[in-house]
Amino acid sequence: MTCEVLVSTMNQENKNRLIQDIHINNCVIINQVTRDIKYSKDDLHSNRKFLSFKEKGLSKSRNKAIQNSSADICIIADDDMYYEKNYEEVILGAYKNMPDADIIAFSVANEAKPNYIKKIKNGKINYLQSMKLSSVQITFKRKSIVDNKIKFDEEFGTGSTYYWGEENIFLFDCLRKGLKIYYVPKKIATLRISESSWNKDNTPEHYQIQGAIYYRMAKKMYPILILQFVLRKRNIYKKDMSMFQVFKNMFIGVRLYKNSEERKML
Numbered sequence: 001m002t003c004e005v006l007v008s009t010m011n012q013e014n015k016n017r018l019i020q021d022i023h024i025n026n027c028v029i030i031n032q033v034t035r036d037i038k039y040s041k042d043d044l045h046s047n048r049k050f051l052s053f054k055e056k057g058l059s060k061s062r063n064k065a066i067q068n069s070s071a072d073i074c075i076i077a078d079d080d081m082y083y084e085k086n087y088e089e090v091i092l093g094a095y096k097n098m099p100d101a102d103i104i105a106f107s108v109a110n111e112a113k114p115n116y117i118k119k120i121k122n123g124k125i126n127y128l129q130s131m132k133l134s135s136v137q138i139t140f141k142r143k144s145i146v147d148n149k150i151k152f153d154e155e156f157g158t159g160s161t162y163y164w165g166e167e168n169i170f171l172f173d174c175l176r177k178g179l180k181i182y183y184v185p186k187k188i189a190t191l192r193i194s195e196s197s198w199n200k201d202n203t204p205e206h207y208q209i210q211g212a213i214y215y216r217m218a219k220k221m222y223p224i225l226i227l228q229f230v231l232r233k234r235n236i237y238k239k240d241m242s243m244f245q246v247f248k249n250m251f252i253g254v255r256l257y258k259n260s261e262e263r264k265m266l
Contacts, residue, residue: 001092003073003139004028005083006065008058011037012079015050023083028069030061032159058157059166062135066151069142076138076167080192081108087188091139094184102144102179103171105137109190125181127172127218135167136189140174148177153216162257165213172217202240204249211253226250 005027012018012031019027031052043050049068053060066074073095075087084090094104105125110116120132150173157166174181214225230247237246 001073001095002026002071003075003088003091004069004071005075005077006030006062006069007077007079008032008061008065009079010056011035013037015043015048018079019048022077022079022081023085024077025088026071027077028065030065030068032056032061056159057154058159059152059154060159062152062157062166063154066142066145071142074140074142074145075188076135077189078136078191081136081189082192083189084187090184090186090188094182094186095141098182100180101141101182103138103140103174103181105133105181105183106139106188107185108134108137109187111190111193120183120185122183122185125171125183127175129183130171130175130181131168133167133171133183135170136191138167138171144179145174148174148179150174150177150179156213156216161260162209162212164209165216168213169216202237204245204252207237207241207246207249208253208256211250212257214250215254215257222254226254 003026005022005024007018007022007024007027007029009018009029010032011034012029015029018029026047028049029051031050033052033054034056042052051064051068053064062076073091075091091104091106094106095101098104105120107118118132121129125133150170152166153169154160156162156169157164171181210229211226214222214229218225226247230243230250234243
């Protein structure tokens with residue numbers, strides 16, 4: 001059984017330095033080039049593949065990495081993290097112990113919150129539990145994803161129309177296809193301190209995007225997802241917006257997304 005780390009990066013000028021910074025072995029690096037720079041030559045023939053594309057969009061990058069991977073197990077990564085020395089041993093060991101697993105999520109620490117521990121139940125993951133996972137925790141059997149024709153939705157994620165939520169949509173799509181997801185509380189990597197591209201401001205646009213994400217995740221159950229969010233996150237938005245305003249804007253986001261879907265079908 002083999003594994004590859006799928007790295008998404010932008011305007012990367014030095015492939016070798018990036019590999020050293022992330023502490024990885026076999027990998028597929030997708031370098032999205034959005035400005036005029038000198039960057040490493042594309043390499044498809046080593047165990048450290050490097051491919052550059054003049055485009056942007058995190059989900060596009062993830063999909064290109066999956067397409068160009070040849071490993072049994074794929075490991076989702078960003079360029080602002082670094083892996084434990086034994087990450088391959090931990091990941092491959094988990095798949096050997098759970099042969100029915102299609103996806104296994106692991107623990108990833110955060111330098112900005114060294115004492116914070118996500119409360120995720122060890123074992124099989126359902127729809128609601130999958131919403132607690134972030135993309136860099138996810139590993140998967142490539143065959144399970146490719147055979148089921150599952151991709152990251154390219155309308156969602158950094159650099160896209162809706163600039164987060166791609167991993168939650170991906171996991172919901174996997175569960176709908178009957179794939180089995182597990183969580184193993186073993187640390188494989190650490191996120192470095194960096195400024196997030198995710199806009200967390202309490203603005204109408206923010207909640208419209210969240211509403212669109214919930215609709216795309218579950219077109220029948222999205223009102224329940226919206227309601228639980230409005231009730232559960234009240235302490236976050238109550239200084240800037242009322243419960244009704246948040247609720248209203250999330251449904252505006254649903255309507256706008258539905259309208260865009262209808263336009264595509266014309």
